[in-house]
Amino acid sequence: MSDTIGFLLNDTARMFRRDFNARTRDSGITALQSRVLTYLARYPGIRQGPLAELIEVEPITLSRMIDRLEEGGLVERRADPTDRRAWQLYLTTQAEPLLDHLRQTARAVVAEATEGMSEAEREMLSELVERVRANLSRRECQKEKETI
Structure with missing residues (x-):
């Protein structure tokens, strides 16, 4: 699983x-x-x-x-x-x-x-997690606007 x-x-x-x-x-x-x-x-x-x-x-x-x-x-x-x-x-x-x-x-x-990751992998990981956070943040803001 x-x-x-x-x-x-x-x-x-x-x-x-x-x-x-x-x-x-x-x-x-x-x-x-x-x-x-x-x-x-x-x-x-x-x-x-x-x-x-x-x-x-x-x-x-x-x-x-x-x-x-x-x-x-x-x-x-x-x-x-x-x-x-x-x-x-x-x-x-x-x-x-x-x-x-x-x-x-x-x-x-x-x-x-992040031991064992290249600098490029660290940067990519950071960018991807930041994108996930931004997506969820936008969704959260959108929900707040809908409840107003």
């Missing part, structure tokens, strides 16, 4: 997370927390609601995670100047070296996962 592409992608992502978490255990940062930090580096000042949507967690789950990251000195909340009920999220300078370490760890996991 051949596994479906969805099963293979999901199982591979699970294995990536497991390996990443094992390598970052000493830092106290999980793969999900690393995603949060990465998105904050990409989108400084993002609000918690949109960030929760990006990483696909409930807002209360993200709020607790931000609490822990803030207690660790990695993230800070700042009042949103356009909405006094909202908070914008930013990385602290203390987060930068950790984020560099997390990026190096992610590169090491990818290198191990």
Whole structure:
């Protein structure tokens, strides 16, 4: 029996997370927390609601995670100047070296996962997975428009 592409992608992502978490255990940062930090580096000042949507967690789950990251000195909340009920999220300078370490760890996991592949094969794999993601993203956006 051949596994479906969805099963293979999901199982591979699970294995990536497991390996990443094992390598970052000493830092106290999980793969999900690393995603949060990465998105904050990409989108400084993002609000918690949109960030929760990006990483696909409930807002209360993200709020607790931000609490822990803030207690660790990695993230800070700042009042949103356009909405006094909202908070914008930013990385602290203390987060930068950790984020560099997390990026190096992610590169090491990818290198191990793609061992034995040529550079052209790695690029093709990346392009194909990106196309799958784009197709699903368009479909998701289309469904959202249909429900409005």
